[in-house]
Amino acid sequence: MVKSFLPQLLELGQDAEAENLMENRKMRECTTNILTTCAQLSYIKEFNKYYEAYGVRLLTDVGFAFLKTFKDEKREMLDNPSEFVKLALDVCDRQKLSVLKSQAAKFIETIGDKIPGFFRLICELSCDALEYAVTKDPNMELYPTLGRHYTECRFFAYCSDEDLIDVCLLTLTMVSYALPKQDKIKERFVDICERITKPVMERHSVLLNCRLTVMLGYYIDILYKGDESVFFDVISMFVNSLTADDDTLALAYQSADTLNTIINDNDIIPRIAPFINELLAKVVECVIVVKIPDFFDFLGEIFKFYKTHIDKDTLILAVKGLVQRIELDSTSHKGGARNPFKDPAEDAATSTSSTNTATIAIAKCWSILSTILETKEYIDNYIVPLEEELKYLFGLLSDPSKIEFDDDIIKSMKIIITNSNGLSETMRILFPYIKNSFSKHKFIYSELFDLVKAYCKYKDFVFSSEDHVNQLFGFGVEALFNEDRTANGAVYLIQLFLMLKDDNNPILNLVIPGILENVLTRLNEKPMNRNLKRILYCVVLASMVSNYRATFEYLENTNKTSEVMTKVLQFSVKKMGNSLERKLFAMSLTNILTQEELYDSVRDLSPKIIQKIVDVLVKSSIEEAKKVKKSEKKKFNETEDKDFDSDFDSSESESSESEDESDKENEDRETPNPESLGIDEEDKEDWNRSESTDSNAHDDLLETEIDIQSAFSMFKTGFNSFDEFAYFK
Numbered sequence: 001m002v003k004s005f006l007p008q009l010l011e012l013g014q015d016a017e018a019e020n021l022m023e024n025r026k027m028r029e030c031t032t033n034i035l036t037t038c039a040q041l042s043y044i045k046e047f048n049k050y051y052e053a054y055g056v057r058l059l060t061d062v063g064f065a066f067l068k069t070f071k072d073e074k075r076e077m078l079d080n081p082s083e084f085v086k087l088a089l090d091v092c093d094r095q096k097l098s099v100l101k102s103q104a105a106k107f108i109e110t111i112g113d114k115i116p117g118f119f120r121l122i123c124e125l126s127c128d129a130l131e132y133a134v135t136k137d138p139n140m141e142l143y144p145t146l147g148r149h150y151t152e153c154r155f156f157a158y159c160s161d162e163d164l165i166d167v168c169l170l171t172l173t174m175v176s177y178a179l180p181k182q183d184k185i186k187e188r189f190v191d192i193c194e195r196i197t198k199p200v201m202e203r204h205s206v207l208l209n210c211r212l213t214v215m216l217g218y219y220i221d222i223l224y225k226g227d228e229s230v231f232f233d234v235i236s237m238f239v240n241s242l243t244a245d246d247d248t249l250a251l252a253y254q255s256a257d258t259l260n261t262i263i264n265d266n267d268i269i270p271r272i273a274p275f276i277n278e279l280l281a282k283v284v285e286c287v288i289v290v291k292i293p294d295f296f297d298f299l300g301e302i303f304k305f306y307k308t309h310i311d312k313d314t315l316i317l318a319v320k321g322l323v324q325r326i327e328l329d330s331t332s333h334k335g336g337a338r339n340p341f342k343d344p345a346e347d348a349a350t351s352t353s354s355t356n357t358a359t360i361a362i363a364k365c366w367s368i369l370s371t372i373l374e375t376k377e378y379i380d381n382y383i384v385p386l387e388e389e390l391k392y393l394f395g396l397l398s399d400p401s402k403i404e405f406d407d408d409i410i411k412s413m414k415i416i417i418t419n420s421n422g423l424s425e426t427m428r429i430l431f432p433y434i435k436n437s438f439s440k441h442k443f444i445y446s447e448l449f450d451l452v453k454a455y456c457k458y459k460d461f462v463f464s465s466e467d468h469v470n471q472l473f474g475f476g477v478e479a480l481f482n483e484d485r486t487a488n489g490a491v492y493l494i495q496l497f498l499m500l501k502d503d504n505n506p507i508l509n510l511v512i513p514g515i516l517e518n519v520l521t522r523l524n525e526k527p528m529n530r531n532l533k534r535i536l537y538c539v540v541l542a543s544m545v546s547n548y549r550a551t552f553e554y555l556e557n558t559n560k561t562s563e564v565m566t567k568v569l570q571f572s573v574k575k576m577g578n579s580l581e582r583k584l585f586a587m588s589l590t591n592i593l594t595q596e597e598l599y600d601s602v603r604d605l606s607p608k609i610i611q612k613i614v615d616v617l618v619k620s621s622i623e624e625a626k627k628v629k630k631s632e633k634k635k636f637n638e639t640e641d642k643d644f645d646s647d648f649d650s651s652e653s654e655s656s657e658s659e660d661e662s663d664k665e666n667e668d669r670e671t672p673n674p675e676s677l678g679i680d681e682e683d684k685e686d687w688n689r690s691e692s693t694d695s696n697a698h699d700d701l702l703e704t705e706i707d708i709q710s711a712f713s714m715f716k717t718g719f720n721s722f723d724e725f726a727y728f729k
Helices: 002-013 025-041 045-054 057-067 071-079 081-092 100-114 118-135 147-152 161-174 183-202 206-222 228-243 246-262 269-287 293-305 312-329 356-373 376-398 406-419 425-440 447-456 466-480 488-499 506-523 530-546 548-557 561-570 579-593 606-639 646-670 679-704 708-716 723-728
Strands: none
Touching: 002 025, 002 045, 002 057, 025 057, 025 100, 045 057, 057 100, 057 118, 057 161, 071 081, 071 206, 071 246, 081 100, 081 161, 081 206, 081 246, 100 118, 100 161, 118 161, 118 183, 161 206, 183 206, 183 228, 206 228, 206 246, 228 246, 228 269, 246 293, 269 293, 269 312, 293 356, 312 356, 312 376, 356 376, 356 406, 376 406, 376 425, 406 425, 406 447, 425 447, 425 466, 447 466, 447 488, 466 488, 466 506, 488 506, 488 530, 506 530, 506 548, 530 548, 530 561, 530 579, 548 561, 561 606, 579 606
16 A cells, blocks of 8 residues: 555645646545555564665655645635634644645654654754755755765756745744754754845745745744843744735734744743743733734743733733723613713724624633733732723723623622722722623623622722612612512612621611512512522511611511511521521521510510520521531541442432432522412411421431530621522522
8 A cells, every 4th residue: 555655646746737736626636535545654663675676766755745835825824814824733743634634744643753764854954945045155065964866866856946945844843842852953944034034034935035034933842042122122023024914824823823822831931931921012012903812821831931021111011002902892882871981082083893803802801901900919909000001991881782791891890999909089080980880781780789899898989878778779679570580689788787797777768668668578579589589588587687687677667576586586497508698597587586675576486496496507507517417428538449448328319319309499599489479378278387397496406416505606707708609590
């Protein structure tokens, strides 16, 4: 097979019309398959003699002949530059594509690895040919590596200088995995490479500059070590290529890929770091006009890997550029509400774009801004100027219906507020606009609740105006009645009440009655999901924790105290599968009993309240014990390959049954049983179930000897996060 395939490949590659023959799709596919087969057969030692017999001609008249850039690839370089670059990278690296060029590369690489002496031949011949084709030095011996075989290699007879430089640059890039390990070859290669860089660039060939760029990216760690200023000039050359016009867009794509490859290389970072600010200033000049998405990946990597070297002025300059690019590519400020941080007269001068490229650029710019804001070195030292530069983008929150990136704005505002020593004037101005984003997203909170939590950190601001408090609670109240009828609004109100806990706040005293009225109204709507009903009552419990006096004054004035407390006490502890729900019950009911004076309607229920607190504590302690046992078993299994004793297995079996019940209940939350929507019947059923299941908890208590006092102390400090409430959504 090899004996017949190799002569056929040679005959085809030596034909000056081979490129025209390859325009036939069937012919190209057959040649590709033969190259693939011959590459694979070179692994069989018995066939080595056939490869050795044809010698250097396999490299020049087969490898080089089919590695050269044909006319169709040159057309793709203009019409589809990103695909052109992808092919070049495949050729130089993995050769995964089943195309002629990639398989020709695989053929060269494979025979270089498997046939004795061929790797050295590939490197030396490529260096000879590259140096001669670029310099045309009359004193240089013509292809000394070939010697007497030169006349036998037909490829040199019909290829142009550009073709030869093209294939040599690609071939040398392909062998970058091994060439630096050969000291003599490496020394010569470095010398040639440093000498031919400028002459190749001066040819102004997009194709050759693309090949040179990809090759330098693979070898940059061993090049230009004698003069770091030349190294900087080469990196600057890559950056300058990023703003190429449509005819040279392939070079921009190739440069972006090369920069992405080298910018985070551990060997290169120490060489770039000394002049990173000068380089970044050049990069920022490209931000406004660059058309290549990969450029933004490269820019983002700079901020990740050079955070200790970038100075304030350069950082702010970069942020200015990113903000301007988002402004240019966004239509957000057209036809919407006025941006409070922008002069209306400036809008007329702002260009916009609605292309897919613009959308990608906006997303990538925000990704970089997020990286900057989430990096300690930047946010700790430059938070004030960063906020000032982002002020324009924050102002777009005045009408979020005109933009798609209000989540990014919300996230950035949250970071700045959280890391600031005080609430800035900018954030105070923006506060009323948060409601616009809540409305746009139909009260699916995502980043919004994190922003609310950040504002709540500054209670003096929140409680400085009744409007502020009404706005924050209004988000939750509106969500109670939105068309989705989810528990989002109730969960939000629970968390907000607990964050703004203040028994003596006059504004809460004014606001709470309206909130509770809406909650109780929602409770009276039918049909009502059983789990949603429980969460709505949890809102009332959270209100008791937040401001006991205002809550019970409202309930007493409306004669609702007895009704609400009875309903709350009916809920079965066994159904409280969520630990934070149990904590809320324990804290709110304990808060009632610790008051100096109890309302008569509450005093009558005191025994049941005490009983419920104990039941909740027992349930929580049992669940915690199960978690500990489960954790211990997992840890034990990691070190010992044997089973636990039968007692522990039995306990774990009970735990599994409990977990199955919890899983089933979570499923019920997502798809409630229609038969469970009759409120009156449910209440009676819940009451009976509560009486039976809660008594079972006492039996468990006797068996496990729970320390209730330590369990209760856990509730006192457990309200740091309410993420677990997400399971109700």
